[in-house]
Amino acid sequence: MPSDLVYLDHAATTPMRREAIEAMLPHLDQSYANPSGSHRFARQARQALDDAREVIATVIGCLPGDVVFTAGGTEADNTAVLGAVQLRGGTAVCSAVEHHAVLHAVEHVAGVVVGTDASGRIDQSRLSATLEASGPDISVVSVMAVNNEVGSVTDVAQVAALVRRLAPGALVHTDAVQAANWLDLRLLMPHVDLLSLSAHKFAGPKGVGVLVIREGVTVSPLLIGGGQERERRSGTQNVAGAVAMAEALRLADLERDSEQDRIGVLRDRLVDRLVDEVPHLRETVAREHKVAGSAHVCIRDVENEALLYLLDEAAVCASAASACAAGAMEPSHVLAAMGVEREWAGGALRLTLGRTTTRADVDRAAEVVIAAVKRIRAHIGARP
Amino acid sequence: MHDPESVHDPESVHDMKVLCAMSGGVDSSVAASELLAAGHEVVGVTMRLWGGQSDTGCCSIADVDDARRVAQQLGIDHLVFNFTEDFDTHVVDPYVRAHQQGTTPNPCIECNRHLKFARLSERADLLGFDAVATGHHARVIEVDGAHYVARGADTEKDQSYVVHMLTQRELARTLFPVGHLTKTVVRALASAAGLRTASKPDSQDVCFITHTGGRAQFLGDRIPFRRGDVVDLDGNRLAGIESVELVTIGQRRGIGLPGGGPKRYVVDVDTERAVVVVGTDEDLFDTEVHLDAMTWAVPAAGPSVPRAVLVQCSAHGAARSAIYAAGMYADGVIRWDEPQRRIAPGQSVVLYDPTDTYVLGGGIARRVLPSVVVRSTDG
Numbered sequence: 001m002p003s004d005l006v007y008l009d010h011a012a013t014t015p016m017r018r019e020a021i022e023a024m025l026p027h028l029d030q031s032y033a034n035p036s037g038s039h040r041f042a043r044q045a046r047q048a049l050d051d052a053r054e055v056i057a058t059v060i061g062c063l064p065g066d067v068v069f070t071a072g073g074t075e076a077d078n079t080a081v082l083g084a085v086q087l088r089g090g091t092a093v094c095s096a097v098e099h100h101a102v103l104h105a106v107e108h109v110a111g112v113v114v115g116t117d118a119s120g121r122i123d124q125s126r127l128s129a130t131l132e133a134s135g136p137d138i139s140v141v142s143v144m145a146v147n148n149e150v151g152s153v154t155d156v157a158q159v160a161a162l163v164r165r166l167a168p169g170a171l172v173h174t175d176a177v178q179a180a181n182w183l184d185l186r187l188l189m190p191h192v193d194l195l196s197l198s199a200h201k202f203a204g205p206k207g208v209g210v211l212v213i214r215e216g217v218t219v220s221p222l223l224i225g226g227g228q229e230r231e232r233r234s235g236t237q238n239v240a241g242a243v244a245m246a247e248a249l250r251l252a253d254l255e256r257d258s259e260q261d262r263i264g265v266l267r268d269r270l271v272d273r274l275v276d277e278v279p280h281l282r283e284t285v286a287r288e289h290k291v292a293g294s295a296h297v298c299i300r301d302v303e304n305e306a307l308l309y310l311l312d313e314a315a316v317c318a319s320a321a322s323a324c325a326a327g328a329m330e331p332s333h334v335l336a337a338m339g340v341e342r343e344w345a346g347g348a349l350r351l352t353l354g355r356t357t358t359r360a361d362v363d364r365a366a367e368v369v370i371a372a373v374k375r376i377r378a379h380i381g382a383r384p
Numbered sequence: 385m386h387d388p389e390s391v392h393d394p395e396s397v398h399d400m401k402v403l404c405a406m407s408g409g410v411d412s413s414v415a416a417s418e419l420l421a422a423g424h425e426v427v428g429v430t431m432r433l434w435g436g437q438s439d440t441g442c443c444s445i446a447d448v449d450d451a452r453r454v455a456q457q458l459g460i461d462h463l464v465f466n467f468t469e470d471f472d473t474h475v476v477d478p479y480v481r482a483h484q485q486g487t488t489p490n491p492c493i494e495c496n497r498h499l500k501f502a503r504l505s506e507r508a509d510l511l512g513f514d515a516v517a518t519g520h521h522a523r524v525i526e527v528d529g530a531h532y533v534a535r536g537a538d539t540e541k542d543q544s545y546v547v548h549m550l551t552q553r554e555l556a557r558t559l560f561p562v563g564h565l566t567k568t569v570v571r572a573l574a575s576a577a578g579l580r581t582a583s584k585p586d587s588q589d590v591c592f593i594t595h596t597g598g599r600a601q602f603l604g605d606r607i608p609f610r611r612g613d614v615v616d617l618d619g620n621r622l623a624g625i626e627s628v629e630l631v632t633i634g635q636r637r638g639i640g641l642p643g644g645g646p647k648r649y650v651v652d653v654d655t656e657r658a659v660v661v662v663g664t665d666e667d668l669f670d671t672e673v674h675l676d677a678m679t680w681a682v683p684a685a686g687p688s689v690p691r692a693v694l695v696q697c698s699a700h701g702a703a704r705s706a707i708y709a710a711g712m713y714a715d716g717v718i719r720w721d722e723p724q725r726r727i728a729p730g731q732s733v734v735l736y737d738p739t740d741t742y743v744l745g746g747g748i749a750r751r752v753l754p755s756v757v758v759r760s761t762d763g
Contacts, residue, residue: 305465309511326448328432328466379510 006316006361006368010293010354011148011178016248017203017355023247024205027240035237036228045239052239052246059253060195060212061186068211068229069242073177073198075222076211077101079233080173080194081142083219085109090139093130093170095122096337097149100322102142102175103333119289120152120338122159131166138170145188146178149321149334149350151294152285153183160191171217177201177209181252181354182260182291193217197249199241203355204248208241255355263353264292270351270362271295277370284340284348293354298340299347302376305329307349310372316365319350400514401425402559403507405500406455406462408447411519411562413454413581414570418561419517420458427513428455428462431504433495434476434592435468454579467503474498476592480606483629486655487730487751490546491590492699497549505554515557522547523563524555525742530682531555532742538566545699548734548746549679600630612658614639617651617667628658633728634668651726652752669723673697674714675733675747693718693744694736697727703740714750726752 007015027048035045050064057064070076081092082105092111094102097120106113112130115123122143131138141163145156160172173194176185180202189195194217198209213219213232225234252259267287274281280300290296299307304320308329311318321332335345351365404416406428419426430451448464455462475494482489500518508516521536522544533550536542550558562570574582589595593602603609609627616622623640625631631639635650639660649668652661673695688710694703695718704724711717718733727733729751735744 306507306510309463313511323464326430326432326445327452327464328468329464330466376510 004315006364007356008295008351008353008361008365009317009319010357011151011201011350011352012319013200013206014203014354015356016200016205016244017251019251020204020244020248024240024244027243031239035239036226048243049237049239052242055246055250056210059185059249060197060210061189062195062212063215065230066212066214068213068232069237070209070211070233071207071235071238072209073099073175073196073201074101076196076198076209077142077173077175077177078105079211079219079222080171080196081105081111081140082109083222084140084171084173084194085111086220087218088139088171090137090170091134092140092142093127093138094142095127095144095154097122097147097152097334098142098144099148099175099177102144102173106142116337118338119285120147120150120334121154121289124159124162127159128162128166131163131170135167136169138167140171140173140194141167142173142175144175144178145183146176146291147334148178149332149348150285150296150338151178151290151352153290156188157191171219178291180249181256181293184256185253194219199245199248202248202252204245205241208238208245210245259355260292263357266357266359266362267292267295267353269359270353270366271297273366274369277366278373281373282344284335284338293352295351295353297349297351298335298344299349299373301343301380302347302373304347304349306376307347307369307372310375311365311368314368314372316368318365319352320348321350399423399425401512402427402515402517403504403511403513404428404517404561405504405519406430406451407519407587408450408454408581408584409519409587410574410579410581410584411521411567411570412451413519413579414565414573414577415517415519415559415561416455416460417458417573417577417579419559420460422561426458426460426517428452428458428460429504430462430464431499432464432466432468433471433499435472436592450581450584454581457577457579465504465507467499470499470503471495480603482730483603484607484655486628486631486653488632488728489730490732491592493546493549493732496547501547501550501554501558505557509557515559517559517561518547519562520547520560521563521567522560524558524560527742532681532744534563534742535736535740536560536563538568540700541567543699544736544743545696545732545734548732548743551679551681551683555681600627603629610655610658612655612660614641614660614662616648617661617663622662625660628653628655628660631660633726668726670726670752671720671723673718673720673727673733674711674750674752675716675718676714676750678715678745678747680745681743690719692738694738694740695720696734696736697724697731697749703736705738708735715747 033041033045035049053064053067056067085092092106092109094106095116096113097116114127117123143159146153156174163170163172171193174192175196177198193214195212200206221232223234227234281297284296284298320329402419402424404426406412416426416428430448452462475491479489479491505516520543521538521541523534524531525534533544533547535544593599609629612625612628613621614623614625625640631653648662651663651667690707690709693708695706696703705721707719709717727749729749731749732746733749734746
């Protein structure tokens with residue numbers, strides 16, 4: 001990363017930590033064997049994979065055998081939703097603010113999408129109504145632990161209890177891709193049957209993730225072939241990726257409390273200043289409802305495409321909503337579900353902090369955002 | 385601020401910050417590379433315009449990939465702006481409404497008017513760019529201290545017609561870096577630079593109309609079609625027609641008339657009454673065209689006295705001589721030197737100077753009302 005760059009897009013991806021890179025290098029280099037092989041060299045790779053699985057299971061609070069390595073969060077989410085419906089039939093249910101990896105999968109199998117409250121958490125009375133109406137028919141309910149856009153935290157335990165009571169036959173899945181840095185997964189896991197993680201969100205490499213499938217729970221595999229992950233997923237395992245992911249997750253877990261405190265202070269410093277100095281700017285979700293690394297704000301009547309360009313020009317990396325395949329910014333389905341008015345949603349700005357974020361970063365970002373908004377508003381005011 | 389006098393001449397100014405619209409085609413690829421060669425700071429941008437189904441035109445992901453790869457090859461930044469909402473409002477919705485009203489719109493011109501040279505230009509201004517460039521085959525010239533759109537050097541590929549609406553303010557900050565080149569040279573330059581778009585075919589079609597479904601399906605998904613009567617100029621009913629919204633002035637086929645008889649052409653479409661009037665080729669000829677929504681390169685200079693002009697009524701049509709005069713009932717009137725085939729209402733009519741070099745202004749053709757009383761509408 002160039003030294004003058006201010007990177008505040010940690011929810012999109014995090015820079016890999018040195019320890020994770022060091023952990024994976026031997027498996028890209030001298031320890032290259034296929035872990036499914038039958039020779040001593042393969043057993044070495046197999047051991048690395050088994051070790052990684054055990055470390056990950058410890059951090060999540062599940063059995064090592066519950067951990068299924070995937071090629072990332074999307075595959076994990078897709079397997080949970082599509083695999084449940086394929087095996088058990090019935091209806092998939094999710095919240096309207098899920099990541100597209102869940103939302104589009106649920107829509108793909110004509111499932112039910114449940115609205116949210118103004119903070120982006122599933123509306124429990126509407127969920128109850130859905131569960132009561134078609135309880136026995138529901139095969140899986142998927143609710144994210146931490147929202148990737150606005151950072152809101154859903155009480156998954158509470159949602160799970162509701163599902164157990166009203167639709168006892170349904171599986172509970174949580175997309176915990178954004179949660180690993182902020183929530184103790186050991187407190188989450190006892191409430192769910194399926195849980196997704198993605199390594200690059202916690203300083204691991206891209207292209208590797210985990211779907212936890214609790215013992216006794218089965219879903220159909222998405223990928224068919226050699227059955228390497230105990231028939232729950234096929235394909236030669238990404239040993240280097242899994243090893244690096246395990247090391248990154250272990251360290252994220254160790255550092256969680258102190259990092260959370262440190263980053264929370266920086267986030268507050270950043271958002272307080274923006275709220276103070278930018279007129280017509282509001283925090284999208286109250287801080288008590290979201291994770292410490294999230295600084296999502298909406299700026300009235302400012303087009304975020306223009307704002308992001310000015311930030312980019314000043315070497316501040318931020319984002320707004322998700323982009324389409326062509327790279328164009330799409331209106332946020334999350335803000336729409338939360339009922340954020342159009343004139344505010346168009347000026348959505350997502351600044352997400354992480355392990356490498358410094359006080360200098362947030363101060364610089366605040367200055368740049370303040371100046372950019374001023375410039376855009378001056379231009380709008382001067383328009384003929 | 386830059387000096388507007390020199391903006392249009394990329395050869396003489398070398399330090400502008402230019403936002404180059406890159407569709408993923410060869411012309412805009414070479415436009416970007418020409419700007420770089422002239423010493424400008426260049427950022428490429430692809431506008432996402434149509435959010436719906438597409439298999440043609442400039443909005444497909446493959447085209448965005450091409451634009452991005454060319455930008456990477458040239459070493460310039462590439463952005464994508466999402467203007468789908470503006471495109472719906474200013475191009476698609478009016479296109480659909482126009483068909484409901486029985487007129488024949490030109491969506492590419494409206495896209496240039498409202499998107500490329502308004503929305504994009506305004507965004508460029510906000511972001512600190514000195515100029516916007518596109519790959520159109522047109523030039524900007526200076527005549528008596530004012531800027532005008534001039535025909536591109538390649539007469540076959542000239543696109544001055546589709547960018548005719550630019551006025552002084554836009555012209556001072558618009559560049560057409562390939563306007564002085566022939567298409568052959570453009571392709572040769574792309575090829576020499578190893579650009580992946582060098583031999584990509586030109587896009588010809590309306591980007592939001594698919595090859596498979598066509599205009600009929602696009603409109604059919606959005607508006608109810610009305611059955612109508614085909615009548616002659618005396619009001620005699622000759623046939624019935626499924627959807628009057630799909631009929632255009634000058635059309636001969638697909639209007640339910642048996643073959644073998646005298647050739648008949650559509651001379652009027654009245655969607656309100658659901659009547660299509662046909663006549664002979666001769667009936668299609670007009671001595672004048674009434675124009676609405678006139679724009680002038682020099683806005684204050686709409687002629688108050690009649691003046692001789694050359695008039696072009698389609699993207700690659702010939703320019704015919706006429707007299708332009710301010711209208712009493714419309715914005716303006718074209719009086720042809722020789723009668724010309726009727727211009728479908730909704731089409732852009734562009735006025736060039738008598739040497740056929742540059743655009744003076746343009747407007748939109750109004751419907752010519754024939755006085756037809758339909759005698760019988762039962763079948």
